Amino acid sequence: MKKKTLSKVMVTILAGSMLFGCSSSKEADKPIIGVAQLVSHTSLNTIRDSFTERMEELGYVDGKNAKFDYSDASGQVGNLTSIMSSYQDEGADVVVAIATQTAQAASNISDEIPVVFSAVSDPVGAGLVNSLEKPGRNITGTSDEVQVDQILDLALELDPQIKTIGFLYNASEANSVSNLENAKIYCEENGLTLVEGTGSNLTELQSAASVLCEEVDLLFAPNDNTVASGMAALSQIALDAKTPFFVGADSMVQDGGLATVGIDYEELGIETANMTDAILKGEDPGNMEVKVFKEDLNIYVNQQALDALGLSLPEEIQDSDRLVIIG
Numbered sequence: 001m002k003k004k005t006l007s008k009v010m011v012t013i014l015a016g017s018m019l020f021g022c023s024s025s026k027e028a029d030k031p032i033i034g035v036a037q038l039v040s041h042t043s044l045n046t047i048r049d050s051f052t053e054r055m056e057e058l059g060y061v062d063g064k065n066a067k068f069d070y071s072d073a074s075g076q077v078g079n080l081t082s083i084m085s086s087y088q089d090e091g092a093d094v095v096v097a098i099a100t101q102t103a104q105a106a107s108n109i110s111d112e113i114p115v116v117f118s119a120v121s122d123p124v125g126a127g128l129v130n131s132l133e134k135p136g137r138n139i140t141g142t143s144d145e146v147q148v149d150q151i152l153d154l155a156l157e158l159d160p161q162i163k164t165i166g167f168l169y170n171a172s173e174a175n176s177v178s179n180l181e182n183a184k185i186y187c188e189e190n191g192l193t194l195v196e197g198t199g200s201n202l203t204e205l206q207s208a209a210s211v212l213c214e215e216v217d218l219l220f221a222p223n224d225n226t227v228a229s230g231m232a233a234l235s236q237i238a239l240d241a242k243t244p245f246f247v248g249a250d251s252m253v254q255d256g257g258l259a260t261v262g263i264d265y266e267e268l269g270i271e272t273a274n275m276t277d278a279i280l281k282g283e284d285p286g287n288m289e290v291k292v293f294k295e296d297l298n299i300y301v302n303q304q305a306l307d308a309l310g311l312s313l314p315e316e317i318q319d320s321d322r323l324v325i326i327g
Contacts, residue, residue: 031060032093033066033276033280035052035069035096036083037072038099038101039072039073040072040229041225041228042228042251043249046251046269048098049269050267051096058274077105081105084106085109087113088113092113095115096116097115097116097141098119099118099175100120101173104174111138114285115138115141116272119223119265121143122145122175132290138285140288140289142290145294147261149182151246151248151262152190152220157314158311162218163192164218165194166220168197168199168205168212169196169222169226170224170226179223197211197212202233206234209237217243218244218245219244221247222247235255235256239305250326253300253326258309298324300326301313301324
C-alpha cells in the first residue's frame with residue numbers, strides 16, 4: 001500500500017511539473033514587443049495608440065498572446081539607453097522606436113533585436129539605414145518626411161506678401177536640422193529671408209518664439225518633439241503677436257498651429273504595426289523598404305487660429321477634397 005501510495009504521489013508531482021513546464025513554455029512563446037518614445041505629446045501618442053489598435057487587429061493582444069512593454073523617456077535622451085538595456089534584459093523580440101532620437105538609441109541594440117522606427121524624417125541622415133530602399137541592417141520603419149516646400153507654398157497662398165520666415169526648433173534634434181536645411185533651400189529659391197530661433201526646452205523656445213514674432217511674417221516649426229510638446233504655449237505666443245504659425249504635423253495643428261500639409265499620423269502607426277507583424281513572422285528588416293509618406297497628403301487647417309488671425313482660405317484650397325478643418 002505504501003509503495004502504491006508513493007507511486008501515486010510521484011505521478012502527481014511529475015504531472016504537476018509537466019503542466020508547469022508547459023505553462024512556462026507557453027509564456028515564453030508570447031512575443032515581447034518593446035514600444036518606446038522620447039516624450040509624450042499628441043503626435044507621438046497618436047502613433048503609439050494607432051499602432052496598438054492595429055496590432056490588436058492583427059491578433060496581438062497584450063497579456064493574452066503577446067507582451068507589450070511601453071516606455072516613455074520623459075523627454076530625457078539619457079533615459080533611452082536604460083530603456084533599451086531593459087529590452088535586452090527581458091529578451092524583446094522586436095523594438096518599436098517612435099521618433100528619431102528614440103530610433104538612434106534603439107539602433108545600438110539592433111544587432112541583437114530587430115528595430116522598427118516610426119516618425120523619423122530622415123532615416124539615412126540620422127544614420128539609421130544605408131538607404132530607404134535597402135536599409136541593410138536589422139532595422140527599418142516609417143518616415144514622416146516633412147514636405148517643407150508644400151507647407152511654405154501653402155503659407156504663400158494664404159499670404160503672398162510674406163518675406164521673412166522664422167524657423168523654430170531644437171538644434172539637438174536631427175530631424176529638425178534636416179528640415180532647416182530644406183527650409184533654407186526653399187527660402188533661397190523663393191527670395192525669402194529665414195531667421196532661426198532655437199531652444200532645448202520650452203522656456204527657451206518661448207523666448208525664441210517671442211523674439212521671432214517681432215521680426216518675421218510667419219513662424220514655422222517642423223515635427224520637432226520639443227516644439228510639439230509645448231504647442232499650447234507656443235501657438236498662443238504666435239496668436240498674440242498675430243503671426244501665422246505653420247507646423248510640420250497634423251497633431252501640431254490640432255494643438256494650436258495654423259496649418260500644415262502632411263500625413264495622418266494614425267496611418268503612420270498603422271503601417272508601423274504592419275511592418276512589426278511582418279518581422280515577427282520572419283521577414284528580414286534589412287530587406288524591408290522604409291515606408292515614406294509623401295503622396296496624397298492632406299491640408300490641415302485650424303479654424304480657430306484662422307479666425308483669430310483674420311485670414312481666409314483661397315477658394316482653390318476651400319474646394320480641395322484634401323482639406324481637413326480642425327477646431
